[in-house]
Amino acid sequence: MVFKKKxxxxxxxxxxxxxxxxxxxxxxxxxxxxxIYAGPGVGKTHLACTAKKPIYFIDxxxxxxxxxxxxxxxxxxxxxxxxxxxxxxxxxTEEKIDYGKSLQATMVAINKLMDLIESTPExxxxxxxxxxxxxxxxxxxxxxxxxxxxxxxxSGFMMQTEWAKPNKRWADFLVTLKSCRWxxxxxxxxxxxxxxxxxxxxxxxxxWQGQTEFVWNNVGELLSDGNGGNRFILRKTRDGKQANPNVxxxxxxxxxDIVKMLEKRSGLTYV
Numbered sequence: 633m634v635f636k637k638k639x640x641x642x643x644x645x646x647x648x649x650x651x652x653x654x655x656x657x658x659x660x661x662x663x664x665x666x667x668i669y670a671g672p673g674v675g676k677t678h679l680a681c682t683a684k685k686p687i688y689f690i691d692x693x694x695x696x697x698x699x700x701x702x703x704x705x706x707x708x709x710x711x712x713x714x715x716x717x718x719x720x721x722x723x724x725t726e727e728k729i730d731y732g733k734s735l736q737a738t739m740v741a742i743n744k745l746m747d748l749i750e751s752t753p754e755x756x757x758x759x760x761x762x763x764x765x766x767x768x769x770x771x772x773x774x775x776x777x778x779x780x781x782x783x784x785x786x787s788g789f790m791m792q793t794e795w796a797k798p799n800k801r802w803a804d805f806l807v808t809l810k811s812c813r814w815x816x817x818x819x820x821x822x823x824x825x826x827x828x829x830x831x832x833x834x835x836x837x838x839x840w841q842g843q844t845e846f847v848w849n850n851v852g853e854l855l856s857d858g859n860g861g862n863r864f865i866l867r868k869t870r871d872g873k874q875a876n877p878n879v880x881x882x883x884x885x886x887x888x889d890i891v892k893m894l895e896k897r898s899g900l901t902y903v
Contacts, residue, residue, distance in 0.1 A: 661871075663757055663815035664891050664902045667765075667845075668864075669822045669838035670854035675862045676763070676819045679854065682886040683759040684815055685710035688745055690738055690760070692716055692767035714741050731771040732778070738768060742808060749812050757814045757903045759887075765818040766839045768805065772798040802841045806848065813903060817887070818848065850894060857883065864890060872898025 670676045681687065681699045687710065689696045694715050700708040719733035745760055752758075762768065776782075776798045783791045809816045822836040836853065838845070845851055851868040866880035871894055880897065882889050891902060 661900050661902055662811075662813040663759070664894065665810055665816050665849040666887075666890065667818045667820060667838075667848045667851040668854055669820035669836070669840075669851070670862075671822055671824075671836065671856075674854050674856050676854050679862075679864075679885070679887060680761045680763055680817045680819060681711060682888070683761065683817055684757070684887070686758040687711045688741075688748075688758065688760050689713045690716060690741055690762045692734070692738075692762075692764055696761075696763065714738075716741075731774050735768070735771045735775055738762075739805075742805070746808065746812060749814050752814075754903075759815040759817060760809065760812070761817045761819070762809075763817075763819045764821055765844075766821040769798075769802060769839075769841050772801055772841075775801075799841065799843075803843070803847075806844065810847065810849070815902070820844075822853070852890065866893070869894065869898070871900055 668676045668679060677693070677695050678699050680689070681696060681703075685707065689711055691697075691713050694717055696711065696713050697715070700711050700713075703711070714737070716734040716737050719737045721730045721733060742760075749757075776794065779794075779797070782794055785791055809818075820838045820840050822838050825833045825835045825837055827833050836855075838851070838853075845868055849870045850866070852864050852866045855863050855865065857863050861884045864882045864885045865877050866875040867877060869875045880893065882893060885893075895901060
C-alpha cells in the first residue's frame with residue numbers, strides 16, 4: 633500500500649489528540665447503516681419507506697411511488713424519489729439497453745446528497761435509500777462489459793484483473809454512503825441456494841458484490857411469514873456482539889423497530 637506524501641495531506645491536524653478520539657466520545661455514532669435482502673414481494677421497499685424522514689429514495693425498480701400512495705400526504709411529501717430507470721436508453725439497431733446513464737445519474741445523485749448532508753444541521757438527519765443496490769452492482773457489471781479497452785487471455789476469456797474496475801467503483805459507492813452521518817438503507821435481491829441434487833436448501837443468498845457483507849454494518853434478511861406479513865432476521869452486524877439469527881428476530885417490523893433492536897443489543901445510540 634502506498635501512502636500519500638506528507639505534503640499532500642499537510643492540511644490535516646496531525647496532533648495525536650485530533651487523530652485518536654477517546655471511545656467514550658464516540659457513543660453517538662453516525663446514522664444506522666442497514667442492508668436488507670429478500671426475495672420479490674416480501675416487503676423490503678415498504679420497510680425502507682418507514683425510515684426516518686426526509687427520505688431521499690434512489691429507486692431502480694419504480695416501486696416506491698406505489699408504496700407512498702398509501703401514506704398520509706404530509707408524510708408522502710417527505711419521501712423524495714429519483715426513478716433512475718427514466719435515464720435508461722436503447723442504443724443501436726439491436727435495441728440493446730444502455731444502463732450507463734442510469735448508473736451515472738445514481739452517482740451524481742449520491743454526490744449531490746453528500747453536499748446536502750454537509751449543510752444539514754445536527755439533529756435534522758434523514759435517510760438515503762438505494763432500492764435496490766443489487767441493480768447498481770448489475771449495472772456496474774454491464775458497464776464493464778461495454779468498456780472498449782478490456783484485456784483478454786489467449787483463450788479469449790476476460791482477464792480477472794479487469795474486475796478491479798467495477799469493484800473500485802462499488803467500493804467508492806459503499807464507502808461514500810457509509811461515511812455520511814445520515815441513515816442509509818441498501819436493499820438487495822436474493823436467490824435460493826440448491827444442493828447437488830437440485831433441491832432447495834432453505835438458505836437464501838444476497839445478490840451483491842462479494843465484499844459487501846464485510847463492509848456494510850448491519851445486514852438482515854426479510855422473509856415472508858406466509859400470512860401476508862414478514863419476518864426480519866439479523867444475519868450480520870458490526871455494531872455490537874455477533875448476530876444470533878435464532879434470537880435477533882422481529883415480526884412485521886418498521887425501520888425504527890430494527891434500529892431499537894440494534895441499539896439495545898449494542899449499547900450504541902444512532903443519530
